[in-house]
Amino acid sequence: MSDLHTELKQSIIQQLNLEDMEVSEIENDEHLxxxxxxxxxxxxxxxxxxxxxxxxxxxxxxxxxxEIFNSINSMADFxxxxxxx
Amino acid sequence: xxxxxxxxxxxxxxxxxxxxNGKPFFKADPDASLSEFLKTIxxxxxxxxxxxxxxDSLSKLVYLGVELLTExxxxxxxxxxxxxxxxxxxxxxxxxxxxxxxxxxxxxxxYTLPNxxxxxxxxxxxxxxxxxxxxxxxxxxxxYLDYTKALFQQKKTDNVLCGxxxxxxxxxxxxxxxxxxxxxxxxxxxxxxxxxxPTHE
Amino acid sequence: xxxxxxxxxxxxxxxxxxxxxxxxxxRNSESALKFQNNSRFFKNGYFAGLINDLIIDERxxxxxxxxxxxxxxxxxxxxxxxxxxxxxDLNIAQTGLVISTTKGNxxxxxxxxxxxxxxxxxKMAKIIADFFGFRMKPIVVSxxxxxxxxxxxxxxxxxxxxxxxxxxVAAGDLVSEFVxxxxxxxxxxxxxxxxxxxxxxxxVSLGEAAAAVLIGPDTSNSVDKIEYIDAITANxxxxxxxxxxxxxxxxxxxxxxxxQNKVEASQINYLSAHGTATIYxxxxxxxxxxxxxxxxxxxxxxxxxxxxxxxxSALIESILTKHSLLDNELFAxxxxxxxxxxxxxxxxxxxxxxxxxxxxxxxxxxxGCNLAMLLKKESL
Numbered sequence: 116m117s118d119l120h121t122e123l124k125q126s127i128i129q130q131l132n133l134e135d136m137e138v139s140e141i142e143n144d145e146h147l148x149x150x151x152x153x154x155x156x157x158x159x160x161x162x163x164x165x166x167x168x169x170x171x172x173x174x175x176x177x178x179x180x181x182e183i184f185n186s187i188n189s190m191a192d193f194x195x196x197x198x199x200x
Numbered sequence: 201x202x203x204x205x206x207x208x209x210x211x212x213x214x215x216x217x218x219x220x221n222g223k224p225f226f227k228a229d230p231d232a233s234l235s236e237f238l239k240t241i242x243x244x245x246x247x248x249x250x251x252x253x254x255x256d257s258l259s260k261l262v263y264l265g266v267e268l269l270t271e272x273x274x275x276x277x278x279x280x281x282x283x284x285x286x287x288x289x290x291x292x293x294x295x296x297x298x299x300x301x302x303x304x305x306x307x308x309x310x311y312t313l314p315n316x317x318x319x320x321x322x323x324x325x326x327x328x329x330x331x332x333x334x335x336x337x338x339x340x341x342x343x344y345l346d347y348t349k350a351l352f353q354q355k356k357t358d359n360v361l362c363g364x365x366x367x368x369x370x371x372x373x374x375x376x377x378x379x380x381x382x383x384x385x386x387x388x389x390x391x392x393x394x395x396x397x398p399t400h401e
Numbered sequence: 402x403x404x405x406x407x408x409x410x411x412x413x414x415x416x417x418x419x420x421x422x423x424x425x426x427x428r429n430s431e432s433a434l435k436f437q438n439n440s441r442f443f444k445n446g447y448f449a450g451l452i453n454d455l456i457i458d459e460r461x462x463x464x465x466x467x468x469x470x471x472x473x474x475x476x477x478x479x480x481x482x483x484x485x486x487x488x489x490d491l492n493i494a495q496t497g498l499v500i501s502t503t504k505g506n507x508x509x510x511x512x513x514x515x516x517x518x519x520x521x522x523x524k525m526a527k528i529i530a531d532f533f534g535f536r537m538k539p540i541v542v543s544x545x546x547x548x549x550x551x552x553x554x555x556x557x558x559x560x561x562x563x564x565x566x567x568x569x570v571a572a573g574d575l576v577s578e579f580v581x582x583x584x585x586x587x588x589x590x591x592x593x594x595x596x597x598x599x600x601x602x603x604x605v606s607l608g609e610a611a612a613a614v615l616i617g618p619d620t621s622n623s624v625d626k627i628e629y630i631d632a633i634t635a636n637x638x639x640x641x642x643x644x645x646x647x648x649x650x651x652x653x654x655x656x657x658x659x660x661q662n663k664v665e666a667s668q669i670n671y672l673s674a675h676g677t678a679t680i681y682x683x684x685x686x687x688x689x690x691x692x693x694x695x696x697x698x699x700x701x702x703x704x705x706x707x708x709x710x711x712x713x714s715a716l717i718e719s720i721l722t723k724h725s726l727l728d729n730e731l732f733a734x735x736x737x738x739x740x741x742x743x744x745x746x747x748x749x750x751x752x753x754x755x756x757x758x759x760x761x762x763x764x765x766x767x768x769g770c771n772l773a774m775l776l777k778k779e780s781l
C-alpha cells in the first residue's frame with residue numbers, strides 16, 4: 116500500500132465525515148459506492164472537489180467519476196496519471 | 201368546526217440541558233463545544249446512525265431531539281412535520297460562504313436550506329408526510345396552532361411533530377412536541393408557552 | 402366552508418414587469434435566459450435570467466427610495482404594489498401577507514450596505530410589510546423550491562382557520578454568487594439554456610423573479626374565476642438532495658390530492674410540472690406522473706422561459722397556470738427538443754388553444770419535499 120493509498124483513505128475519512136472509521140478498515144479494492152463503503156451522490160461531488168483541491172485535477176466530465184471513484188485503487192491510479200501537485 | 205388537539209410529549213434542548221416532558225433529563229458539561237455536546241448525546245443515547253456525522257449542527261440537533269422525543273420510534277408514517285425558526289440555516293450558510301473563496305463545498309451547500317432537517321427526519325423515520333418550514337422572529341405558538349389546525353380539519357394527518365429549532369452564534373434553542381387527537385395536555389397557546397419556557401430548573 | 406380564489410396577480414421578471422407583459426413575452430416565445438459573464442465561478446460565462454438593477458431602481462423610484470431597500474425587497478415590493486393597485490378597497494389591516502423565499506437577501510452576506518439583520522428572512526418580510534402598512538405579522542415560508550405554492554396553501558389554510566380574511570402571497574429569490582457556486586458544486590448547471598424533459602438536457606439554468614397574488618373569497622362578478630381546491634405535500638424520505646428514483650413523494654402528493662378531492666386523473670386538463678432540466682428531476686417527475694396515470698395530460702415546464710427561480714418558481718408557475726385556465730391557452734414547454742425521460746410524457750411543444758377546466762400544479766425541492774395543487778376554473 117503506497118503513501119497515496121493511505122493518504123486517500125485519510126482524506127476520505129476526514130472530508131466525508133466517516134466518523135470512527137480507521138484507515139485500516141478501508142480495503143484498497145472495496146467498492147466505495149453502493150455496497151462497500153456506501154458513499155452517496157454528495158460524497159461523489161466532494162471527491163471531485165478533493166481531486167482538484169489536493170491534486171490539482173479538474174474533472175472535465177463528472178460522469179467519469181463512476182469509474183475513477185470505484186475504489187481506492189482506481190482513485191490512486193487515476194491520480195498518479197493525472198496529478199498536477 | 202373545532203378540533204380538540206393535545207400535546208402528547210415534548211423535548212427541550214437548550215443551555216447544555218435536555219428537558220423531557222417538562223422534567224430535567226440530562227445535563228452536559230456547559231463548557232463543552234456544540235459539536236462535543238452533540239456527540240455526547242449521540243453516545244449517551246447509544247445511537248447508531250452513520251448519517252449523523254455528515255449532518256450540519258442544525259440537522260444534528262433535530263435528529264437527536266426527535267430520537268429523544270420519540271424514543272426512536274414514530275409508528276404513524278404520515279406524521280406531519282411543522283417546523284420553524286428565526287435564522288433559517290444561517291450558521292451553515294456562513295460556513296458554506298467560507299468555502300466559496302476557493303473550493304465551494306457541496307456537502308455544506310446541501311444544508312443551506314432550513315427544511316433539509318425535515319428531510320433528515322423523514323429519511324430516518326421513513327415519513328412520507330406533510331412538511332412545512334416557516335420563519336418567524338421569535339417562537340410563535342399561533343403559527344403552529346393555525347397550521348396544524350388546518351391539517352387536522354382537512355383530515356391530512358392524525359399526528360403532527362412540531363419543532364422550533366434555532367441555532368445562531370453557537371446558541372441553540374430546540375423545542376419539539378407531538379400533537380394528536382387525544383392526550384393529557386391541551387394544545388393551546390398557554391400550554392405551549394409553559395412548556396417552551398419552563399420555570400423550574 | 403367558503404372557497405378561496407386566486408385573484409389579481411403580478412409577475413416581475415426579466416421578460417416583463419407585470420403579468421400582462423410576461424404573458425405577452427411567453428406567447429412570443431421569449432426567454433429570460435441570456436448569456437452572462439459576471440460571475441467569478443463561471444470564467445467562460447453561463448446562462449441565467451437576470452433582472453437589470455437599473456431598471457429595478459427606475460421602477461422602484463416611482464414608489465420609494467431605491468437606496469433604502471435591497472434588490473430582492475424592491476422586486477417583491479414592486480410585485481405586491483401591482484396587486485394592491487388593482488384592489489384599492491382592500492383593507493390592508495385585515496389582509497395577511499405570506500412570503501415565500503429560499504435565501505432572501507443572501508446577496509448581502511459579507512456586505513455592510515444594510516444592517517446585518519436584513520439577512521434574517523423575518524426581517525426582510527417585515528421591511529416589506531411595513532412599506533405597505535400591513536398590520537398582521539407576515540408569515541414566511543422557506544421550504545426549498547416548493548415554497549411558492551406552499552405559500553398559497555398556507556394562505557388558504559390560515560384564511561380557513563380565521564387568522565385573516567384574505568392574503569397577499571408574494572415570492573422572490575435572486576441569482577446570487579452563493580446559489581450559483583452552490584449549484585455548480587452540485588455539477589447541476591447547464592452549459593446552455595436549460596431544456597426541461599429533453600433528451601439533451603444538461604441541468605438547470607438559474608433565474609431571478611418576484612411574483613404576487615391576492616387570495617381570498619371572490620365577491621366580484623367575474624365570469625370566470627380560478628378556485629384553489631387543495632394542495633398536498635409529501636416527503637420522499639429518500640435523500641436530502643437527490644429526488645427519489647421512484648418519484649415516491651411526488652406520486653404520494655398527487656394520488657392523495659386526487660383521492661381526497663375525488664378527482665380522477667382523466668379529469669386533469671393540464672399539468673404544470675416542476676421540470677428543472679436536471680437528469681434526475683425530470684426523470685423522477687415522468688415516473689411519478691406515469692404512476693399517477695397522468696402520462697397523457699398536456700404538460701410543460703416554465704423553466705425554459707425563466708430558468709429556475711427557486712422560491713418564486715412555484716408561485717410564478719401557479720399564476721401562469723391560472724391564466725392558462727382563464728384563457729384556455731396551453732403554453733409550449735420552452736426549449737423542449739426531444740423526449741428524454743424513460744416514461745414518455747405529453748409535452749406541450751407549441752402554444753395551442755384548448756378548453757381547460759382543471760389543472761394540476763406540481764413542485765419538488767431539496768430536502769425531498771414535493772407538492773401537488775389543484776386549481777379549477779369556475780364559470781358563471
